[in-house]
Structures are given as C-alpha cells and as structure tokens.
Amino acid sequence: MESQAYCVKVEGLTIRFGRNVAVENLDLLCSPGSWTAVIGPNGSGKSTLLKAILGLVDVDHGTIHISCTGAGIGYVPQAKTLDRRFPATVMELVSTGLRSRWPFLIPGEVKKQVEACLERVGLRGYSKHLLSDLSGGELQRVYLARSLIRKPALIILDEPATGLDRSGETDMYVLLDQLRKEQGATILMVTHDLDAAYHHATHVLIMNRTTIAAGTPACLNQENLKAAFGHSGHEHPVGLLGHG
Structure with missing residues (x-):
C-alpha cells in the first residue's frame, strides 16, 4: 500500500472465528477527511472489519493503524444490535x-x-x-x-440508514457530508445502499471477505458488483451500473 497520509490504514487483515475465515488479507486506506463506503453481501465481513478497527475483535494476521484519534472515534452500531x-x-x-x-x-x-x-x-x-x-x-x-x-475526527457507522425513512436518510447523509466538509471528519460507513455510496462517498471498498475492488465510486460497476455479490448487475440500481 502506498505511503501517504491516512486516518485509518489496514494491511493484510485476516480474522478467523474458529475454522470460519471472516476477513482474509484485506487492505483499506482512509485518508483524512474522506468518506469511505464499504459494500458487500451479507456475511462478507463488513461489520467484522469495523469491529476490528474499533478493537472489538481479535486479529489473526495483518495490522491496523489509526492516526486521527485526537478528538476520539464516534461509532454508530447496527440498529439490530x-x-x-x-x-x-x-x-x-x-x-x-x-x-x-x-x-x-x-x-x-x-x-x-x-x-x-x-x-x-x-x-x-x-x-x-x-x-x-x-x-x-x-x-x-x-x-x-x-x-x-x-x-470526533473519525466516525464509523454500520448500516446507519436502517430504520430511517427516505427523508431521514437524506437528512443523515447531508449531516455527515457537513461534518466531513466543515470539521474535516473522516467517515467509514458500511452500507447496502449503493446509491448513497455512489453519490456521497469519496471512496468505496467492495469486499467479500477479501478486497474485490477499491477506489472512487466509479468502481461500483457491474463487473465488480457481480464479483462481490455473485449475480448480475440488473439487480442493482441501473443508474449506478452505467458508471465506471
């Protein structure tokens, strides 16, 4: 991974629960003031990745570095928890x-x-x-x-739009964007909302235990989504799949 300023840097992360490999050899780099959306199917290790960054689960291999903790870390867990x-x-x-x-x-x-x-x-x-x-x-x-x-300098959110109506979702994304632009907050968000990821995030990580693709929201294309979700792009928002 290139040497550059970062808020969160994950390298070669592997996490196992018994014989089950939840995350395997995964890399992630969140630069200061960025908004990274983590995309993947259920059971792909997204929430486990966040918990590892928060120090809530043990890591088998790899490293996690956080350099933007001066004002602490804000965490919004999944609504079902x-x-x-x-x-x-x-x-x-x-x-x-x-x-x-x-x-x-x-x-x-x-x-x-x-x-x-x-x-x-x-x-x-x-x-x-x-x-x-x-x-x-x-x-x-x-x-x-x-x-x-x-x-906080770093805000970590796990499916934050769950339970919100469309108006509430819009208000939340606008607020997060304000925090990023006005306070320089770095946002790391797990979401199933591809539209929100495309229109609000500055960076995207598509994963299924390991990294499928990482980069700008342009990587939310049919090829990468099919590699992660295992089915064709017509099941995803058509507006997204024309990009990248």
Whole structure:
C-alpha cells in the first residue's frame, strides 16, 4: 500500500472465528477527511472489519493503524444490535459519548451539548424520552447524536440508514457530508445502499471477505458488483451500473 497520509490504514487483515475465515488479507486506506463506503453481501465481513478497527475483535494476521484519534472515534452500531429495553433516557445515553461510566449526574454544560447534538440529528425535544418509547429510526438517530458529541475526527457507522425513512436518510447523509466538509471528519460507513455510496462517498471498498475492488465510486460497476455479490448487475440500481 502506498505511503501517504491516512486516518485509518489496514494491511493484510485476516480474522478467523474458529475454522470460519471472516476477513482474509484485506487492505483499506482512509485518508483524512474522506468518506469511505464499504459494500458487500451479507456475511462478507463488513461489520467484522469495523469491529476490528474499533478493537472489538481479535486479529489473526495483518495490522491496523489509526492516526486521527485526537478528538476520539464516534461509532454508530447496527440498529439490530441496539436494545430499547434498557431503562434510560435519551439524555443519559447521548451523554455517555463523553465519558466511559454511566452519568448518574449530568452537568448543565453537558446537557447543552446533548441538546445541540439532538437538534443536529432532528430530535429536538427528545432528551427526556425513554429509549423504550423510540422507534427504530429514532433510536438510530440517538446513537448518531451520541457519536457526534465528542466532535470526533473519525466516525464509523454500520448500516446507519436502517430504520430511517427516505427523508431521514437524506437528512443523515447531508449531516455527515457537513461534518466531513466543515470539521474535516473522516467517515467509514458500511452500507447496502449503493446509491448513497455512489453519490456521497469519496471512496468505496467492495469486499467479500477479501478486497474485490477499491477506489472512487466509479468502481461500483457491474463487473465488480457481480464479483462481490455473485449475480448480475440488473439487480442493482441501473443508474449506478452505467458508471465506471
């Protein structure tokens, strides 16, 4: 991999769970201020890759380097892993983005930061709501607000549009683009939304355990998608397949 400025650099990554190879000899380079969309079929190792970068799973081979942690890392997990039954308010959950322990007493300044983040994700006035009262899309936005409260240099998102309607998706992508352009945030996002990857990301990684293709969104072409997903391009958005 070429030597250049990076926020995240993954080289030769291999991860096994018993006899199952989840990720094999994979490379990834995210330059500062870039937006990288990770594309691949279910079970292709996308979420495992993110968890490895976050230090949540063990690595069998390869290296992971992160150089943009000055303002911390924001993480939005998959909606299906989020538990609304936990007896907490939106204010309490979002404030945990600033500290590792549970906030039994939240200072006024932190409350202001939480309210500002909630407003940015379209949840103004939700701070006292219980998590159990939220829809899936609302809970996803709460976790996005939690990831933003530190003003992180790196934002990692795993299927962030899950549970959002089309308007909510658009608002989220616009917000992420603002964070990238105004604050220089680097975004690494797993998604099944090829249209969002093409129109919003600056770089794309197509994978199925290993790297199928990497580069600009122009690599979202029929040949690469068929290599990753194992079927013809007509099952993907026609507008994308004419590019590259």
